Amino acid sequence: MTEHVWSYQQTAGHLAGTDLTGYKVKATDGSIGKVDKHSDEVGDAYLVVDTDVWIFGKEVLLPASTVVRIDPDDKKIFVAGSKDQIKNAPEFHRDKHLGDTGYRGELGTYYGTGAPFGGRPA
Structure with missing residues (x-):
């Protein structure tokens, strides 16, 4: 089940309409x-995060x-x-994946409740 993976948790403190661009992201x-x-x-x-040099300047979609x-x-x-x-x-590739529902499904499964966080289902 991944239907809630694309929504903020109520406890996150997110206010709709807040511009998060430029915020630092901490794992x-x-x-x-x-x-x-x-x-x-x-x-x-979602968030698109520019990873700078952490993973060679790639972006990740969270x-x-x-x-x-x-x-x-x-x-x-x-x-x-x-x-x-x-x-x-x-x-993640911005020009390929932002509108790609197949990629979104794969990412939703990776981060969602259907599999352990950080792992694909067996």
């Missing part, structure tokens, strides 16, 4: 980059459900999962 074990793009669309919310807490004062977003779990997610 459980350190920084992974900054928000380059985000969506607040109900049922289709479903909104991975957001644990947003700190608007320090402009930081804390997400569930380690750097390795995020790094091992299905590879």
Whole structure:
């Protein structure tokens, strides 16, 4: 089941309409980059994170459900999962995947409740 993976958790502190662009993103074990793009669309919310040099300048797409807490004062977003779990997610290419429902399904399964976080179902 992945229907809630594209929605913010109620406890994350996200306020619809808040511009998260430029916020620093922290995994459980350190920084992974900054928000380059985000969506607040109900049922289709996500962050596109520019990883800088962490994984060779690539971007990652994180479903909104991975957001644990947003700190608007320090402009930081804390997400569930380690750097390795995020790094091992299905590879993201902005021009190919932003509108790709197949990719979204794969990512939803990776981060969703149907599999252990950070792993594909067996």
